Amino acid sequence: MTAATPGESTILIIDDNADTIRLLSAMVRGQGRVLFATSGAAGIDIARLQRPQLILLDVEMAGMDGFAVCDAIQRDPDLRSSAVIFVTAQSTAEAEIACLDAGAVDFIPKPLNAAVVQARVRTHLRLQAALAKLDGLAHQDGLTGLFNRRYFDSQLATEFARHRRHRMSLGLALIDVDHFKLYNDRYGHQQGDACLSEVAGVIRDGARRPGELAARYGGEEFVVLLPNTDHAALQTYGDWLCRRIAALNLAHPTAPTAPYVTASVGLCAQIPGEGDTAEALLHTADMALYEAKRSGRNRPVVVAAGAPPGRAVDPAVA
């Protein structure tokens, strides 16, 4: 679900009657971007691409009727966050209950009354915006504003399956601040928190390509999901991260590695095959991180998925 204020919302009208579409569009135009489809199947396709906050759905349509469309929306994890309001001439209590039972959030009766349509759409757009905000908060790490581990885990599973389907290479980076215990000991926990936020800012800046996802994995450890990324790109990314974190120039006089805050980065990538698991990929990134720490810290280490523990690979031959 994307957070949107009512003015930025997208409303999709699915109706096989062009006159009704024209009428409804004119009524809700001021409340967001209005899209339309003249069949259930076309509506589902548009919803997948445009992720509308609200779908105004005709019940009686040729081919796929409104109930079938609503059912398809409820079953599709990518569409489920769109709220459906049925628009129908059937005004009996049974018809209304059937619409709500089908998963719709509301019901607009025909003939259409502009004030009623606008009030209902306004209310549901507000609710959708509030839900999106809550959704975002539930996925966020309170200290750094990055995604939290729970959300990362769910996205890792989804991306792993997607990369397996499309035979694409999925990259992972585990980032751990070096000698952070010493930093806390020297400056106190509060400044330690501020340091983690600064490091998180660099990690966020480095994960801006579509689909990239940066999360706080726990404590002073972060993780980045890098879709469609191969070993060579991992090495470049890891070098960049280490350089940028060092360039924050956060004093760390008691660290044996350098007199400023540094981080170690473990990286790996894999085109997931049958039998491969996201857990094993994470484990490989962890091995790479261990190797980065062992071999001196303040560096990236890239490991081939499935390589024996501790064996770093030259990215050029991976």
Ligand SMILES: Nc1nc2c(ncn2[C@@H]2O[C@H](COP(=O)(O)OP(=O)(O)OP(=O)(O)O)[C@@H](O)[C@H]2O)c(=O)[nH]1
């Ligand atoms: N300030 C602050 N400290 C944290 C937080 N989470 C974990 N830590 C501290 O991070 C430190 C991690 O210490 P260690 O796991 O020993 O690792 P390290 O000192 O970074 O050493 P290396 O990882 O081996 O370079 C511990 O002192 C934790 O208390 C946090 O949210 N805020």
